[in-house]
Amino acid sequence: MQELAVEMRDICKAWPGVIANDHVNLAVRKGEIHALMGENGAGKSTLMNILYGLIRPDSGEILVNNEAVHIGSPRDAIRRRIGMVHQHFMLIPPLTVAENIVLGHEPGGLAAGYNVRRARDVVKKLSEQYGLPIDPDARIEKLSVGLQQRVEILKALYRSADILIMDEPTGVLTPQETHELFGVLRGLVEQGKTIIFITHKLREVLELSDRITVLRRGRNVGELITRETNQAEIARLMVGREVLLRVEKQPATPGPDVLTVENLHARSDRGLEALRGVSFTLKAGEILGVAGVEGNGQSELVEVLTGTRKATAGRITMSTGDKENKRDRDITSLNAQQVRKVGVAHVPEDRRGSGLVLADSIEENMMLGREGWPRFSRSGWVLRWRSIAAWARRLMQEFDVRAPNTKTPVRALSGGNQQKVIIAREFSSDPRVLIASQPTRGVDIGAIEFIHRRIIEQRDAGKAVLVVSAELDEIRALSDRIAVMYEGRIVDIVSPDVSDEELGILMTGCRLEEAS
Amino acid sequence: GGGNTSSSNNTNTGASKVSVALVTDKGGLNDQSFNHLAFQGYTKAMNEFGFTKQVIESKNESDYIKNLTTAAQGADLVFAVGFLMQQAVYEVATQFPDKKFAIIDGCAVPAGKSECATLPNVAPLYFSEQEAGCLVGAIAAQMELDGKSKIPELRGKNTIGVVAGESIPPVNRYIAGYKYCAKQVNEKINVLVTYTQDFQATAKCKDAALSMINQHQADIIFQDAGGCGVGALDAAEQEGVFSIGVDADQSQVNKSVITSAVKRVDTSVYATVKDFVNGKFSNNPPLFDLAHDGVGYAPVSDKVPADAKAKADELAKKIKDGSLKVPSEIPA
């Protein structure tokens, strides 16, 4: 029998109306990478937050290194050498990397002045020790997500964590960053650390972990040994039914050009040139996937296309959709409302930040951006609540949004269901162009399957679809053509049959013929 | 209360039957000015005639008519404090002809008019603030004439000042008398006037006074700004010069006070209650002036030379015998 680093026994935690953990048991061996899996809301984060002292369980017992412990706050956890990288980074954007890392355990102690030099030295030493290079003086808000992730890991290591909890660390990472992260984690395990790893991505689990615990609706439904299992089995355990891991789709039958983008330029929020001459055309009845390492202008491209960012140069034209009148319409300088009116639907990448008003009800969110449309208001002015509610009810059914009723605040929905609200709203507006940014980020496999099917349905209904995603798997599964972006330009547009390596090369900005 | 009114403290006379109410203006009981003084007179009468306390502090202008009405419903004599209640008093007094009213610093004015209306049940209690202002102005001016050599604390620039609150009639009457008589006594005297537009912000009045003292070498500051003006007294003390209090004898408030322009609101309230109790309520009470001892100046401190006090007394005599008329408008 191997020694256990962490044992959680009979953990129960109820939230108002929901039981997040229902007599959960978890055993993690020393020196292993233990994956924790489950659908959205299965209770993974809750369980780990209990272990880290952020949440107090209603009942249950925790043993660390075979010793019963009471963990009442993160301070206790840190004392037990437990570190956690949260699903959402616990960083303070205006502070520097060094400040974030030493925060709470500053060299010199509480009463002392903050010593920039010592903090910097600490960080330098740590990053050398673990091979995680970072600039200690950079402000967090200026760092990419990947680097922020690195800061989080360093933070845990600085507190000399032996047990490292990682809650969905790969959710926002690019393939390259994920790959790097795995390298780092393996290195840590070699140094004797124990890692608990939460993810929704089956491939990652199989690649990285030693053992797997699966939660479903707050219960532990099984423990698997990675070597002895496969994707389908994990998925079945998680969801409780068979899951299609790959959505079936027919080859596309592209129609006429709908959207034409010529030599588009735009600046980022920080005033840098984010788009440097993007050109492509999008046809009816096809899905164009936009791949690329995040931060290469994809976000800005979508914003310009949907009217929330001004183009500094270039032209976007859209066909009128009118068979007789073939004149195209210039939509470059329309605002977001007008762009919607000409038939562009938009699933934004940041669902909580901009796609939804969390405090508002489902029905109110179902008309966001289209409140002036006849379905929702009389002459664009007086709201028609009856019709709005009926519409919302219909969409909830059609798109399988699970909530008590249309008046439920979206805040009370799970991430997957929140995403479905947006998908429902945008897909049901009968657009001619559909732009979806990171449509399945952070949602579980059940919901991914659903959303993917809907996107393909839209294509088959003759819509022109643009999908931007950091997930290569997703891009590949959906796209009929793949545009790869690098530094504000489209490097190439390729067919989805190209290999991972080839895509990887494109994403570093080289063209295939140059590389070969 | 029970039907058996054998209340313990009200057993002295049949006079316990009177009921008197006091309605303050928005300044409230703590205004360090006429509301406060009226309440003192009211309290004195209450102790003497044994009626129950009925006081309402108004919080804003729209309360006046409501509070007067409420008071009139429960009391036989109602005091309205402050000229801002003039119209409200007219309105309520006409509605309650069998109740008596007295208004301090004002008279009953029908809405939309600006002249007083004479009502049988309203006693306007007016004060000749200008006469009080005159006397303290005379003292100040004479001290300036006496000069630095006699009174070393003076700055020798023949300059005195007034720190005033808002430009309202009672305030301006004080200033008018102060300035007028100061000039009578001391032709070349320089009288500075600053309005702080506030009766509460003590710091503002202090600053205004400090500015007069330090910038213009004013050395006797007359405060005319209620609670705010206390700051002016304090400024004088801080700078080692003199100050003059207002309304009541403020020598206890601050050491720098050499005398105060006194307006006996308390006496007038008390006297009105007394008349009322004795069945002698009049809708035409005497003007509370110097002759009727309604205004005056408080005992002077030992910093005031005899000739200054004499000057004040001399003017007082002239005012009383009618040979000196003090204007109620501020002279240029």
Added chain:
Amino acid sequence: MDVLLRVLTSGDLWQATLQFGALLLLPALGGVISERSGVVNIAMEGMMLTGAYAAVMMTLATQNVLIGVISAMIAGGLMALIHAVASINFKANQIVSGIAINIGALGLTNYLLIVQTAGQGVPGLPASLRLPSVGGLPLVLQQNVIFYIAILVLIGMHFLLFRTNIGLRIRAVGENPEAADTAGIHVRAIRYSCVIAGGMLSGLAGSFLSLGIAGVFNANMTAGAGFIALAAMIFGKYTPVGTAIACLIFGLGQALSVRLQDTGMSPNLLNMLPYILTIVALVGLVGRTTPPAASGVPYEPGSE
């Protein structure tokens, strides 16, 4: 023009500017530290007023001015404690709580003033029971001792917030309490200390007003100063130094409005000066101000 020039070059104007500035600076700094820890405080007015009241009453009762000042700070601190309990433990809407403190403080001081003095008001304080001024310096610097304390507080707070580990933690808590919590910081302890410290500074300002400047307590003697301090804090972008500059601008306007009456301009119009000056400076120089990210957001650790 002559008058303006004369006024601007007089030491007296700048002395008054500094004094008004310091009076606003203390509560504004109190607001800064509270806000930096993530608790909105719009109750400086009420805390100041309570402080002013406690200062006078305790000084009179004990005949000791130091006890008066300490009582003022305790009174301000107690008001802040109420605010802290409401906003930190009970997750109250911090603006409502602040409004409640302001209304309550005005009501309470007036109520107690009438009850305690039987409507007679408090007597003025003799010089021995006053906060002394510092003499023997150039006119501009002849200020009350509290002025110098305010300067020390200003420097101290700047240093505390930006140069110490405690300050790092305070800022962290104000920006992202959850992150601070997971980093092992005691969020509530920090917030409580900051809010209470802020209240004590407001209370101190109250004693400055009543024991230092006025020598007496008047009903509503703060007359809106706490709100100007609030404005100064936002104007100063929640930094001690910025706030101090804002206080000075306002103080200058205030001092000018009294002194320019020599020009014969309407006192009413002149009194608008400090406010206009502040708006012009805000619109022209400062522009957007962003509060600490978690300011006003009650922190609820997963455990509650």
Added chain:
Amino acid sequence: MAVPTAPSRTKGSSGPDESPSALLLILQKLRNSLGRPLIAVVLAIVLGGIMIIVTSKGTLDERFTAALTAYDALFFGAFGTLQNFSSTLDNMIPLILCGLSVSIAFRAGLFNIGAEGQLAMGAMTAGILGLTCSSWPGWLLIPVMILGGVLAGAIWGGLVGFLKAWRGAHEVVTTIMLNWIAFFFTDFLISGPFKAPQLSNQTQSMPVQVRLPRLAVFYNQTLGTFLPPIERPEQYFVDVSFLIAILVLVFYWFITARTTFGYQTKVVGQNPRAAEYAGISVKRNMVLAMALAGGFAGLAGALALMGRFPYQLIASVFRSDSTGFDAIGVSLLGHSTSIGVFLASLLFGALRSGGQIMQLRAGVPGDLSYIIQALILFSVATEFLPILARKFTRRNPFQRKLAVAGPAARPVTKEPPQAAEEKSARSKEE
């Protein structure tokens, strides 16, 4: 400084255990929205009573009686007679209008401390119109004055929105400053160019034809010709502008709950980035919402001038008037909804009129009503009830929750909700 966002329409309805019955829903809503404030009021009154007991004199028995007498008087003063009740209603008028002013700004995510200044500008403008056009007939001058007041308030408020949209100037600073500017500016006009001869610090009274009649008088002239008339109608102080305030409440409800504009301002207030995504102009809505806020307050000013004795402008009135601040309490207490604002105004109005009677009859300083007001605000703000309730049920929450989320509730929580990620976003919203 964060501004509390307007509540969504969904407030009362939460939890899967909700019955679909409309009546039950309404009852539950009522309980949710009224129960808590009601208990808060009771608690505040108890605390206020303790305050009286502590500060009054005599034996404990006498002190206790003093407290009871005080409350008796307070209640009597607010509701005890029709006349007192009419004073309460009268007090409500500016509270409702300014409460709405604060509320509409809240919905757009702005904190309007400037209702008082906007009110002053509204009153001043209406006054100037009334004085300069005094020969016009009432049917023309009344609407002109009201419109003028609304417009002036709207400009004064819109300026705040404009400065924020244009330069990002924080509205808390600008509203505080504009308040004082308005106070001194109106004082200047009142005691200067528009001063009534022989009066000081006041203008002439408004011409007779624009004075709004008391509600009771109005009733007698209209319905009272059929129904029994009210005797001595002039002693009931509330005037017809109460009806206007009610109309404005309905207008506010309509705007916020029934129009795209109301919806858009709410989105702007709750999530400006979502507004941007949706193509809703944040700046435009900010200016509009502030202009509307100013308009409400300006209306309050015009109506106070035209409906209240002595129908004239008086210098330094606005500065010492606490309506603008009370309105913030009203708005937050009322959760920025029209019904809420109405009820909160009723409460504050009652405390105001009751407080003065309390002082008169029980000798307790009227300031106690301010203390009670503060206590009510506190106990509503702290929402201590749910927390206490949770503490109370903490003993065995697991069993209890099971019951709630039991088998019957399973379908709706089929995709069980989850949280950690949302927490920061969520708490920001609240």
